[in-house]
Amino acid sequence: MTTNNKGREIVLDMLLQVIEGEEFAHRVLRRTLKAHQDKPKQERAFITRLFVGTMKHYLTLDYIIEQFSSLPVKKMKPFIRNLLRMSVYQLMYMDSIPDSAVCNEAVKLAKKRGFGKLSGFVNGNLRNIARARADIQYPDKDTDLNRYLSISYSVPSWLVTMLLEQYKPQEVEKILEASLRENEITIRCNCIKTTPDKLEELLIGEGVTVIRHPYLKEAFIIKDFDYLEGFSTFRDGLFIIQDVSSMLVSVVANAKEDDFVVDVCAAPGGKALHIAEKCKKVSARDLTEYKINLINENIRRMGIENIHTKVWDANITDPEILGKADIVIADLPCSGLGVLGKKYDIKYKMTEKQQDDLVKLQRNILHVVSEYVKPGGILIYSTCTINHKENIGNMEWFLDNHNFKPDSLNNYLPAQLHSDTSKAGYLQLLQGIHPTDGFFICRMRKESR
């Protein structure tokens, strides 16, 4: 365990940056792993597991701590509360670490960072939790469903209420449970450069476990690897990381060779690159130079040349493309409740007000970009959220106020996804219920006159 002592300190600093600061968890994790590329695979895996696990579970961990501590977690010093969270995570979820090691390392860290006077408090609480963890009483599902879901799945109570208003209790529990599972990585084969069969063979040769996705032949779930950028298949642009839900946007867009496609919020370019395999001309836009560079990097790596990128605010009309697009992709900024497992700080940071502001932004962008669609052309609206207001709510608002009609998805979607709603032009995928992220897609056709 001594090798992981430094790892614990690294994780504690990451937690402080994200929970107590303004940083995004996935960015902090990526930056930290990059900075410690030279560390053995095992240590990097320890850092990832402890950081992601503590982040995903920290309301549950706070509940446990407060069963034992006389001081509420909110009143503790930030360093101490995050040290306790991280240590309780190890006690509750990491069976291979002896309790004594967890307590001793926490005490050492408290002393090292100038909290020697509180090391007794840390030690006492951790040892009590280790001793009595089997007797902890959790909220009862039958008498207080909201609190049960909130504490069991580490989700703020207001968000549980919102989900229970929109979905059945069993669905909400499956969604929240899926968000705590280890994240799966899905990739899409770059069919310009190789075939799915060949890519599968090459990845297996690189020691990766490869599982074919049931929805699309170009999609694979990959496991048992450390550093993706180390693979020649990645460096050579034979695949891109992309969830199947996101791939389905390009599938239902169904671009033809001569179509002109505009993706108005395109970075890092997953959907635009996918569509560009099918048609000659794609315009990929995003708000900043930084974001456009992300698309350009992927364009270079994947060797896909028929995409033109442009910094453009989707809220503002671009007169150059008015009425010119066969297909407009509006994959808009959203509350991200479909990717709670991957962006595990969203559930703590999102507010109802932010969601309402997003609905306004989405409506404004949809209104502006609908004018780029040719008569008879297609507008695809998608989000990686499961919030009805941002999804079906916006679709209905849009159709009520614009010259568009819903267009069935059933000619394009895999048969497993056909339903009454897909026939009516939209699909709501739910994590934990579908083998994908939570995601919304709708297809709408502009009327000819």
Ligand SMILES: C[S@@+](CC[C@H](N)C(=O)[O-])C[C@H]1O[C@@H](n2cnc3c(N)ncnc32)[C@H](O)[C@@H]1O
């Ligand atoms: C859901 S992501 C897009 C993902 C992308 N379609 C893909 O498949 O890789 C939303 C994007 O919208 C961009 N964005 C946010 N506000 C925008 C605006 N006003 N104009 C253009 N892009 C915007 C963000 O920078 C972000 O890259």
